[in-house]
Amino acid sequence: MERKRGYHSAQRGCCGLKRMRFVALLLVLVLAAGCGKKSDWRSREVNMIDDNYRTWYEIFVYSFCDSDGDGIGDLKGVISKLDYIEELGFNGIWLMPIMPSTTYHKYDVKDYEAIDPEYGTMEDFDTLVEECSKRGIKLILDLVLNHTSSKHPWFVAAYDYLKGLGPDEEPSVEECPYYEYYNFVKGNPSSDTWYRVGTTDYYYEGGFWSEMPDVNFGSEALRREFESIIDFWMAKGVGGFRLDAVKEFYSGYATKNIEVLSWVNNYVKSVNPSAYMVGEAWEGLGVYAQYYASGIDSFFNFDFGDSNGRIVKTLTYTGESNNAQAYAKALVKVQDTIRGYREDAIDAPFLVNHDMGRAAGCLRYDERKIKMSAAMNVLMSGSAFVYYGEEIGMTGSGKDENKRAPMFWTTDSRVGGMTKGPADMEPQENRFASANDQMENKDSIYNFYKDTILLRNQNPEIARGTVARLEAVTDGDIAAISKEYNGQKIYLLYNLSETDEKKVELSKSEYGYKEIAGYLSVDGGEVKLSGDTITMPAYSVVVLK
Numbered sequence: 001m002e003r004k005r006g007y008h009s010a011q012r013g014c015c016g017l018k019r020m021r022f023v024a025l026l027l028v029l030v031l032a033a034g035c036g037k038k039s040d041w042r043s044r045e046v047n048m049i050d051d052n053y054r055t056w057y058e059i060f061v062y063s064f065c066d067s068d069g070d071g072i073g074d075l076k077g078v079i080s081k082l083d084y085i086e087e088l089g090f091n092g093i094w095l096m097p098i099m100p101s102t103t104y105h106k107y108d109v110k111d112y113e114a115i116d117p118e119y120g121t122m123e124d125f126d127t128l129v130e131e132c133s134k135r136g137i138k139l140i141l142d143l144v145l146n147h148t149s150s151k152h153p154w155f156v157a158a159y160d161y162l163k164g165l166g167p168d169e170e171p172s173v174e175e176c177p178y179y180e181y182y183n184f185v186k187g188n189p190s191s192d193t194w195y196r197v198g199t200t201d202y203y204y205e206g207g208f209w210s211e212m213p214d215v216n217f218g219s220e221a222l223r224r225e226f227e228s229i230i231d232f233w234m235a236k237g238v239g240g241f242r243l244d245a246v247k248e249f250y251s252g253y254a255t256k257n258i259e260v261l262s263w264v265n266n267y268v269k270s271v272n273p274s275a276y277m278v279g280e281a282w283e284g285l286g287v288y289a290q291y292y293a294s295g296i297d298s299f300f301n302f303d304f305g306d307s308n309g310r311i312v313k314t315l316t317y318t319g320e321s322n323n324a325q326a327y328a329k330a331l332v333k334v335q336d337t338i339r340g341y342r343e344d345a346i347d348a349p350f351l352v353n354h355d356m357g358r359a360a361g362c363l364r365y366d367e368r369k370i371k372m373s374a375a376m377n378v379l380m381s382g383s384a385f386v387y388y389g390e391e392i393g394m395t396g397s398g399k400d401e402n403k404r405a406p407m408f409w410t411t412d413s414r415v416g417g418m419t420k421g422p423a424d425m426e427p428q429e430n431r432f433a434s435a436n437d438q439m440e441n442k443d444s445i446y447n448f449y450k451d452t453i454l455l456r457n458q459n460p461e462i463a464r465g466t467v468a469r470l471e472a473v474t475d476g477d478i479a480a481i482s483k484e485y486n487g488q489k490i491y492l493l494y495n496l497s498e499t500d501e502k503k504v505e506l507s508k509s510e511y512g513y514k515e516i517a518g519y520l521s522v523d524g525g526e527v528k529l530s531g532d533t534i535t536m537p538a539y540s541v542v543v544l545k
């Protein structure tokens with residue numbers, strides 16, 4: 001990893017090595033003068049800050065890496081790939097649910113304080129936490145509060161209790177406290193999301209599925225249960241939570257959902273003020289932004305992600321509303337909108353997640369566009385999320401199982417931790433090379449992702465800076481923004497033209513920058529600065545500092 005390399009090289013060269021270092025320095029100077037080459041921006045030091053503006057890797061454990069040959073990914077598999085994740089530059093991991101469940105995806109939890117045996121043991125989990133912490137990686141868990149599994153002991157007890165009631169008996173919380181943990185009603189609500197309890201007059205709400213009964217947040221006893229579950233995981237060193245389906249706590253009632261979120265957030269922060277919380281409110285900006293009033297650090301940016309989101313639209317649609325100017329304006333708008341609800345809101349941009357078709361398909365397997373989409377996502381302000389396999393342009397669309405296909409480590413399925421994938425998955429044909437092969441190719445999607453995250457890690461302003469559009473420079477092809485953090489201002493210029501090299505004039509004296517801090521270009525061409533003129537190849541991004 002760059003961080004270690006930079007650190008170690010600073011330690012070398014003392015005492016007896018002084019003369020050798022001097023000679024080497026001379027040699028470098030002579031060579032540099034001779035061919036006019038500046039040193040590669042990649043050799044600059046990273047500047048990691050231990051806060052919640054991170055670069056997160058979303059892992060579906062089932063399909064990620066198998067350690068014991070049963071074809072199902074597991075926690076030991078994740079541990080074995082932490083070096084891979086760290087090498088890419090990620091400093092956060094979101095694990096999709098790992099608790100015992102009846103389904104392969106595990107969003108229906110049977111026991112909130114255990115590990116699904118398919119994934120391993122609690123001891124494996126403790127090791128994972130320890131190994132993450134050694135690497136400065138914050139680990140967050142997917143916490144499914146909206147519903148439990150119908151096999152959860154709370155629901156089983158409540159269901160059996162209602163089934164056993166006599167025709168004239170009323171349910172009582174004294175007799176069965178779990179009755180109030182869920183949304184039971186007497187009489188048929190005539191809705192396709194309500195299900196009958198046996199042959200009784202009672203019905204329960206299952207907004208997603210009959211086997212995922214919705215809980216009742218009106219129950220104080222239920223809230224105490226969830227608080228003790230949060231205590232359990234935080235005592236294990238978990239760095240926070242990703243909250244599933246937050247707009248369904250009370251479907252259609254944002255104010256009530258925000259109250260539930262405030263309670264969860266306040267509780268988590270009372271245990272650990274630096275914990276990180278990110279919520280899934282699958283709505284447009286205008287709606288999800290208001291959820292920031294709950295105090296939750298981040299909500300996923302559904303305006304920029306997905307096949308119809310801002311990033312894919314900018315790369316694949318034409319017209320003024322999808323050009324570079326519109327992109328730059330949208331970056332400012334998302335920031336201003338969420339900050340309107342909370343000054344310290346942290347945007348959570350992502351390109352796709354486990355519920356969406358993968359970017360490679362959205363971008364018609366165009367490698368240049370895939371690389372550009374990586375830069376557009378990862379260079380956004382806030383906490384950027386990358387779904388496993390996106391860094392190698394994996395395939396997957398259509399039914400949900402296809403979007404959660406085996407991480408493509410290697411073409412030899414007998415080695416290297418390859419999993420078999422969900423049972424109902426259709427065979428997926430990956431158009432780009434395996435992770436192992438892409439790591440060896442400097443022009444691969446993998447190495448583009450790695451460079452992009454490195455650029456983010458070298459310049460803390462990229463994640464943390466306040467965005468403003470440079471109106472004088474932004475046009476249909478060039479999106480130009482500044483990001484200001486801690487009194488330091490940097491500039492990001494995106495050449496979003498698919499075909500044309502662009503020359504941009506940006507006065508050093510007026511804008512107060514000195515040099516190119518780093519750049520990305522999908523074809524490998526150089527971004528050059530000469531005087532006040534920046535020359536950018538088609539599909540490139542430059543950071544000026």
Ligand SMILES: [Ca+2]
Nearest residue numbers: 066068072074
């Ligand atoms: Ca396994």
Ligand SMILES: [Ca+2]
Nearest residue numbers: 214248249250
């Ligand atoms: Ca609900």
